Amino acid sequence: MGENEICFEPADRYNAFLTTCKRAPHGQGKLAGVAIAVKDNISTKGIETTCASKILKGYIPPYDAHVVELLKKSGAAIVGKTNMDEFGMGTTTENSAFGPTLNPCDTGRVPGGSSGGSAAAISGGMVRMALGTDTGGSIRCPAAFCGIAGLKPTYGRVSRYGLIAYANSLEQIGPMGHTVADVSDLMQVIAGYDRRDSTSYNKPYTHTPCADIRGIKIGIPQEYFSAGVDPGVAAVVSKAIGRLEELGATAVPCSIPSMEYALAAYYVICTCEASSNLARFDGVRYGPAADTKKSWHEAYQEVRRAGFGTEVRRRIMLGTFALSSGYYGKYYAKAQVARENVKKDFARIFSEVDVIAGPTMPTVAFKLGEKSDPLSMYLTDILTVPVNLAGIPAISVPCGKAGGMPVGLQIMGRPWEDERVIDVAYASEQGCV
């Protein structure tokens, strides 16, 4: 495939796309003519944007997200909107209202989630790059499961303007691609200040990956190799870290004790934020039609019952409960304390090492339908959510296979050191071929 060639094949064997677009005219710029897929929770002017939810069926945004404006300016061709877990709530893309996406590496397995459509579109050879979003691992998990690269940028580095919010204090839009160089190229286009996002920082990204990692110190948290992590996955990741040492890096053991509470804190905070963010969907302008003869309250209930899937309703209820009078201090306030402790643990470790490395996910991709109870699904996010609680950058890069399926190496960095995370991943990738 030529660098600037549109390679989009509408034949979508993996249900990676919810909407495909006619070939967009492309101009000049860094990504001139490059086919890019965009996750369906990112607003695209004139192109249906559903968040894989029935409640947004038929919604055509009147404006582009900041990142989409930047993509268009760079000359990229947006070829479609990708499947996802409804509103980003899930780890497998099975929570889509429009059917699951299949993993191109093994179509009997999930692609990971929630940006599973974006990962499958890349892994299946339909596009070179895609945008995903990561609230608790949704870029890194599908990148790991599908054998591609994906970066969760430092919180504030990429504008969230036009991203339909799930849990806004945790999430970032980020680049996904076949290689770390693709991820870096896309990051150059999407990062930077935007006055329409009050959490946006003026930190453009102009870096080109460099594989020289001599002298870099890598923290290896014991919690990332303990119970619950598949020994096959741990072995592949340890070997990848060994290769980084051969390239001149030093591995140093460390510990993140706050991980004991990180997952619980994440699920309290994300459900609280979701219950508030999703209150706006009332079915009045799009989605399932409301019965106009009913009272507003009844119609609102009916539309939301019909429009939201089981997992979304579960999370709205959990979040509403946690925020209700008398419970706020017991759940939300405690979760914020745990979040601070996670931040402090990372700050302490980063005063001694440059990056932290471990597996992205505790296992390889699950079989379709394998995880049926929500709790066991939530538990699989344990290695990705600490990053979102702390707002730091992290990448998943393929580092080998276990049982024939791809394994992701996760590299986490100090805030605003997305460049360093990219470099270590780039070095690992070079050693992997």
Ligand code: GLN
């Ligand atoms: N699996 C996590 C969740 O369900 C993360 C999702 C995401 O990052 N959007 O919340």
